[in-house]
Amino acid sequence: MRESDINSLIANVPKWEELSELPTPKEIIVGGELRESVIRDISRIKKEPNWMLRLRLKAFEIWKKLPAPNWLLGVEDLNVEDLAHYVKPAVSTKNDFQSLPEKILEFYVSLGIPESEAKYLSGLAGVLDSETILIRIKEWLKKKNVIFMETEEAVKKYPDLVKRYFSKIYPMADHKFAALHYALWSGGAFVYVPPNVKITQPIEAFFMISSSLESQYEHTMVIADENSYIHFIEGCAAPMFPKYSFHDGAVEVYVHRKAHVRFTTIQNWSKRIINFNNKRSVVEEDGYVEWLEGGIGARVSYVYPSAVLRGRNAKASILAVSIANGPYIKDSGAKVYHLAPNTKSEVIAKSISSNGGLTVYRGLIYMAKGAKNATSHVQCDSLLLDNKSRSVTIPHNQVLENSADVTHEATAGRISEDALFYLQSRGLSEDESKSLIVLGFMHDLIKELPFEMANILNTVVQLEFSKIGGVG
Amino acid sequence: MSSLKVENLTVSIENKVVLRDVSFELQRGEILSIMGPNGSGKTSLALTIMGHPRYRVISGRILIDEEDITNLPPDERSLRGLFLAFQNPVEVRGIRLSTLIFSALNKRRGEKNLLKSDPQIIPLLMKNLRDVGLSNEHLQREVNLGFSGGEKKRSELLQALMLKPKFLILDEPDSGLDVDGIKITAEKIKELASQGTGIIIITHYARLLKYLSPREIIVIRDGKIVTRGGSELSYLIEEKGYEALNGDLNA
Numbered sequence: 001m002r003e004s005d006i007n008s009l010i011a012n013v014p015k016w017e018e019l020s021e022l023p024t025p026k027e028i029i030v031g032g033e034l035r036e037s038v039i040r041d042i043s044r045i046k047k048e049p050n051w052m053l054r055l056r057l058k059a060f061e062i063w064k065k066l067p068a069p070n071w072l073l074g075v076e077d078l079n080v081e082d083l084a085h086y087v088k089p090a091v092s093t094k095n096d097f098q099s100l101p102e103k104i105l106e107f108y109v110s111l112g113i114p115e116s117e118a119k120y121l122s123g124l125a126g127v128l129d130s131e132t133i134l135i136r137i138k139e140w141l142k143k144k145n146v147i148f149m150e151t152e153e154a155v156k157k158y159p160d161l162v163k164r165y166f167s168k169i170y171p172m173a174d175h176k177f178a179a180l181h182y183a184l185w186s187g188g189a190f191v192y193v194p195p196n197v198k199i200t201q202p203i204e205a206f207f208m209i210s211s212s213l214e215s216q217y218e219h220t221m222v223i224a225d226e227n228s229y230i231h232f233i234e235g236c237a238a239p240m241f242p243k244y245s246f247h248d249g250a251v252e253v254y255v256h257r258k259a260h261v262r263f264t265t266i267q268n269w270s271k272r273i274i275n276f277n278n279k280r281s282v283v284e285e286d287g288y289v290e291w292l293e294g295g296i297g298a299r300v301s302y303v304y305p306s307a308v309l310r311g312r313n314a315k316a317s318i319l320a321v322s323i324a325n326g327p328y329i330k331d332s333g334a335k336v337y338h339l340a341p342n343t344k345s346e347v348i349a350k351s352i353s354s355n356g357g358l359t360v361y362r363g364l365i366y367m368a369k370g371a372k373n374a375t376s377h378v379q380c381d382s383l384l385l386d387n388k389s390r391s392v393t394i395p396h397n398q399v400l401e402n403s404a405d406v407t408h409e410a411t412a413g414r415i416s417e418d419a420l421f422y423l424q425s426r427g428l429s430e431d432e433s434k435s436l437i438v439l440g441f442m443h444d445l446i447k448e449l450p451f452e453m454a455n456i457l458n459t460v461v462q463l464e465f466s467k468i469g470g471v472g
Numbered sequence: 473m474s475s476l477k478v479e480n481l482t483v484s485i486e487n488k489v490v491l492r493d494v495s496f497e498l499q500r501g502e503i504l505s506i507m508g509p510n511g512s513g514k515t516s517l518a519l520t521i522m523g524h525p526r527y528r529v530i531s532g533r534i535l536i537d538e539e540d541i542t543n544l545p546p547d548e549r550s551l552r553g554l555f556l557a558f559q560n561p562v563e564v565r566g567i568r569l570s571t572l573i574f575s576a577l578n579k580r581r582g583e584k585n586l587l588k589s590d591p592q593i594i595p596l597l598m599k600n601l602r603d604v605g606l607s608n609e610h611l612q613r614e615v616n617l618g619f620s621g622g623e624k625k626r627s628e629l630l631q632a633l634m635l636k637p638k639f640l641i642l643d644e645p646d647s648g649l650d651v652d653g654i655k656i657t658a659e660k661i662k663e664l665a666s667q668g669t670g671i672i673i674i675t676h677y678a679r680l681l682k683y684l685s686p687r688e689i690i691v692i693r694d695g696k697i698v699t700r701g702g703s704e705l706s707y708l709i710e711e712k713g714y715e716a717l718n719g720d721l722n723a
Contacts, residue, residue: 417525418562422615425522425558426576426631427550432586436575439587440566440614458587 021241022210024101024128025090034081036060039183042086046152046186049159059172059182066176073358074300074329078274083215083246085184087129094135094150104128104208111237111456113206120450123148123203125189127218129210132187141199147192148203151219154190161192165223169252169308170280177276181217181248188218188249193228193259202231202264202450209273212243220251224259224287233453234265236297238273244299246274253281255289257311262290266453268460269297271328277303285311285340294445295322295330296460304362306335309343309374316345321445323438324357324389325464333362333394334378338404341372350445351382352438353389354465361393367404374401380410383441385434387414435465474500474537476521476554476639476670481532483520483695489530490516491695496688498670500638503661503686505673507706509714513695514674515559518643522556523549536639551580553638557628557645559674564615569627572615573597573634580635593634600633605656621648629660640664641672646680658683678710691717 030041039060043053093099097114108114108126117124122141125148126134132150141148147158155162172182189205209216222232238245247269255261261281269275275298281289291305307316322330336345351359365376382391397406415437423433438461439446446454476498483491490513498504508514520527521534523546534542536552544552564572575586577593601611604626616624625648632640642661646654658680665671673680681689681703689705691698691714699705699717708716 413565416562419564421522421524421546422558422562422564423567423572424546425550425556426572426635427547427579428575428586429547430545432547432575432579436567436571436586437564438566440568440571443566 020239021212022103022107022208022239024103024210026087026129027090028086028088029084030086031084032081034085038085042184042186045086045088048152048155051159051163052155055167056183056185059179062173063176063179063183066173066179069175072302073331075274077244078246080180080215080246083213085215086186087214088131089128089133089210091128091131091133094133096136097134100126100134101128104133107208107237108206117204120201121204122199122201125150125203125205127187127189127205127207127216129208129214130186130216132189135189144197145194146197146199147190149190151188151190151221152186154221158192161223162190162221165221165252165254169254169282170250170278174278177248178250178278181219181250181276181278184215184217185219185250186217188220190221191230191232192223193225193230195226195228198229199231200229202233204233204235207234207236207247207249209238209245209247209269212241212245212272215246215248218249220249222251222253222261222263224253224255224261226256227258228256229260231262231264233450234263235453235456236265236267236269238270240270241272244272244274248276248278250278251280253279253289255281255283255287255314257284258286259284260288262292263305264292264449264453266294266457267297267301267303268456271297271299271326273298275301275303277301279303279305280308281306281316282308282310283314283316286313287311288315290316291318291320291334292445292448293318293320293322293332294442294457295320295332296457296464298328298330300329300331302331304333304335306337307345308337308339309345310339312340313342313344314340315343318345318347319445319448320348321350321442322359323352323354323461323464324359325352325354327356329358329360331360331362333360335364335366336376337366337368338371338374338376339368341370341374343371343374345376347376347378348444349378349380350441351391352385352441353382353391354385354434356388358389359391361395363395365395365397365399365406367399367401367406369400371401372403374404376404376406378406378408380408381441382412383438384412384414431465435462438465474638475535477533477535478521479533479535481517481520481534482530483516484528484530485516485526489695490527491520493532494692494695494697495532496690498639498672500668500670501665503665503671503673503684505675505681505686505689505706506692507675507678507689507709508692510676512693514692515643516695517692518556518559518641518672518674521641522546522554555632555635555637555640557625557632557640557642559643559647561616561624561628563617565617567615568612569615570611573611573631576631576635597634600630603656603660604630604633605653606630622650622653625649625657626653629657632664633660636664636667637669639670639672641674643674644676645673646675646677654680655683678706681706
């Protein structure tokens with residue numbers, strides 16, 4: 001978006017940080033000890049085909065065997081058996097706003113979602129708790145044979161298509177919580193873009209968790225066939241309920257020859273959410289994947305968008321911006337696997353730590369033998385707003401190809417007392433000065449966003465830094 | 473009467489006393505100059521009046537229009553009409569000069585969205601930009617980033633012109649400027665003074681004062697006021713240096 005658009009943004013403050021729970025009617029809640037019967041129950045409720053049940057059970061076996069990752073910080077109190085594994089909200093139909101639960105609709109309106117859907121979006125999916133409660137798609141996409149539906153429906157209607165990709169892009173044995181995701185997955189959106197179709201206006205999926213001690217395991221898939229284009233946007237929100245909830249979603253993106261997928265996430269969970277987001281793309285010859293990730297909310301967040309560049313000239317750009325403001329942890333980064341000649345990747349990771357926050361960059365660049373003349377550049381910039389906050393960079397490069405070129409640059413800066421004083425001497429308060437510096441630091445991300453997402457992000461950042469010192 | 477008063481100010485930084493018992497008063501529309509050799513405490517005085525957090529006021533007060541601002545944060549002082557044009561303005565990454573100017577103006581007008589750019593301001597901004605000898609390109613750059621010494625000084629002056637403070641402190645406004653730059657600065661200072669801004673010029677050299685004939689010149693050394701007088705003092709310093717004043721005092 002243009003600078004003048006950013007300048008004309010008007011703060012329309014969403015109120016979810018003040019809410020304790022969102023009272024929404026629920027039809028089914030499955031909780032308790034995590035046993036095979038729980039998985040069978042969920043599968044039965046969904047009336048899904050047998051192959052999917054078998055896939056779930058296989059993932060469940062892997063979950064039981066895998067150890068908890070020993071590098072995780074800040075999830076000591078996470079016990080998945082305390083959580084509701086599946087929460088089905090009571091919703092009648094899924095294609096109009098009016099059928100949404102009242103509180104959810106109010107929320108959507110306060111965020112401007114119906115308006116942006118009308119103006120900017122090609123499609124919109126709404127996920128609440130464990131189910132997709134809203135799916136809307138513009139007519140012309142249907143005529144072009146674009147498939148956009150909840151993932152469960154695609155499993156039933158297009159089993160062959162789904163089977164080709166489901167769990168093939170993001171492997172279930174990647175880590176313990178990936179296995180758990182596949183055992184319990186529910187909700188999410190499935191998009192298939194046929195060859196040569198370019199969807200110029202984005203499709204958005206919006207995720208909400210309404211109460212404490214819930215888990216959300218949505219599974220989103222974007223399949224871009226040859227020479228197609230799609231921009232998919234994810235937004236996330238949750239109120240400030242009394243206890244924590246757990247988000248362990250997955251996104252699988254397949255970029256066929258010459259296709260281009262841009263996947264944008266604005267993660268603004270409340271500070272009660274433990275967030276895992278397992279994101280991976282596979283990119284064929286001359287394909288291009290872009291991951292744009294703005295991680296603002298959540299108590300603890302683990303997100304590493306990744307790309308497997310398997311075809312010649314395949315390209316990946318990953319831009320991740322994360323903010324840890326308060327006693328929170330943002331562990332993020334990017335992984336790129338270069339498997340073919342002339343593949344290219346660029347990673348820009350920016351983190352902001354404030355008020356005791358910890359940001360971690362964890363990255364992997366892998367250059368396989370035979371990835372001739374592949375290049376990768378990684379840039380990590382971290383900004384510390386005070387002395388209590390920390391930032392850690394853990395880059396990892398594995399280069400098995402002599403002609404490949406990997407470069408890494410890192411900068412770490414503290415906002416200097418003098419820079420703050422300078423801005424304050426112009427009449428801006430300390431908080432205003434900090435939020436301006438943060439917005440400036442995030443400019444690379446903001447300028448890439450569509451208007452309404454940039455609007456949300458701007459508002460969120462200003463809010464975030466207007467309450468420094470009073471973080472709950 | 474609208475005034476900036478400094479009363480018996482004693483200030484330390486990291487337990488070292490840098491100003492002792494400094495007092496003066498400035499009315500709106502007046503020009504005052506604070507002179508002194510390097511390291512005499514001139515910049516400390518400017519930063520203390522603006523409220524830099526590293527400077528601790530041990531005793532004394534600073535007042536704007538009889539209101540004690542000694543314990544106010546810098547932004548509150550700014551909103552009461554104080555402006556400091558820094559000797560060495562810092563680079564602020566991520567914020568464009570235009571954004572800073574719009575934000576500062578929006579803050580003064582009570583506009584909630586600090587980033588809003590009001591098109592009505594643009595003609596005045598363009599005029600001031602030309603007058604101080606900067607271009608549109610400087611507005612789009614991050615504040616002071618990669619600016620030459622002279623460009624930084626011009627940018628400080630531009631901001632002062634846009635914010636129209638009641639009291640403007642210029643710390644070494646002529647260093648790094650060429651002759652034309654010095655002339656422009658002097659003209660703009662006169663213009664602001666004629667419109668009611670009270671001006672403090674902190675300078676080591678007398679050259680800028682030739683254009684301005686301040687009402688009072690205060691000379692400080694080792695954090696203390698050693699002498700004060702009219703414009704003639706600056707000529708004496710220019711001809712014979714600060715040593716001459718010492719002799720004068722010792723006599």
